[in-house]
Amino acid sequence: MQNLNFQQVLRYQDEFLHGIVNTLEMTAIAALFGLLIGVVGAVLVGNGPRPVRVLIKAYIELIRNTPPLIQLFVIFFIFPSAGIRLAPFPSACVALSVYFGAYAIEIIRSGLASIPKSQVEAGECLGLTRFEVFRYVVLAPALRNIYPSITSQLILLLLGTSVASQIAAEELFHTATFVESRTFRSFEVYALISAIYVALVVASHIIFAVVGAFAFRWPVRR
């Protein structure tokens, strides 16, 4: 084994920290807009007019059956051809939102479908308004049902942001390529960021578990 040298690489800790913050920021932005697409899309795909439903289904299939890297390239080059100048970071956020949105629609739709019709009818029998039925009888239990799938998809999104480095958006993986080009310590750099990603994923798992335990602690009876 060649001698490894992590010292040189660790000198760039500020850059790495910056990269971590940017990666988390990108994940949060894409998650927010992706979930927004997910909720709107899931409601429309269930109740919208036929052309809208067909369009949403086409969008889902298109995103699910092409590589995220290619989606990123297409979206990155769509803006200039439409005459819009957009920096790499926002472009990556748009691409990742579009990507995450397609998966979010599928998950949220399955969550809404998991609520039996009789439960809605039971809510109506109690004299709840339409909104109250949706909020308390459909949405809340649906969210609990899909919470595990949404969180694991969020973790995949966190890992997926690494692809944004390919259009030079400044996130953690981009930091790695930058430090590599300065130090030529390729293996050390990639071993280090692999460890950082693992730590981020483990931390996310813990946070999601704690949030889930608090948010969904009302009693379940079956």
Place this chain on the structure above:
Amino acid sequence: MRTLSLVDLMAFLEGLQWTLVLVVLSFVFGGLLGLALALLRTSNIAPVRWVASAFLQLVQGVPLLALLMFFYFGMPVFLGVEVPSLTAVTVAFSIYSGVFLGEIWRGGIQAVKYTQWEAAASLGLSRWEQFVFVIAPQALKISLPATVGFLVQLIKGTSLASVVGFVELTRAGQIASAATFQQLLVYSIIAAIYFAICFPLTQWSRSLEARLNGTG
């Protein structure tokens, strides 16, 4: 600067061949690793299960892109020799596939009722025979939809091999887009090619799933 021509399309097809080579190699080697991991994860010995699941957590916590770089630059460090890029990317994708297939197949094995093991044991089959003749066929049927689903995931994932300069479909697209400056057109064509391969597989996976649930 030139415009996109038939030559580029031929180059895409050649790139596609390498994408498929990479997919087949990773699926075969990953399948072997996955089978081993699935068996370790369903082992009766607790520490064996822990080690397998720790390995799994580790690999699943790293982005595919970083995994690729780790092995691309790591193999010369560990082995002391330069390896061809096909070897390095195949190792990375095999480990990636192995971990995911291992999880899918573990689920399949655990979905087969434990009484099936006992029934096979009471027929006098050895533990290995119980697995091969009684459990595996049932587990395979249960996990086939998810396995095909993962195949789509793998095909899309191989696009990242372009990053280390391995000339597969995506890299062929990058080369053409650098030469022609018609990036949007080039990447739309590449996306269409990926879609043409992945979409039928996704549909197949869905119909398998529907048949499994008795609604197809």
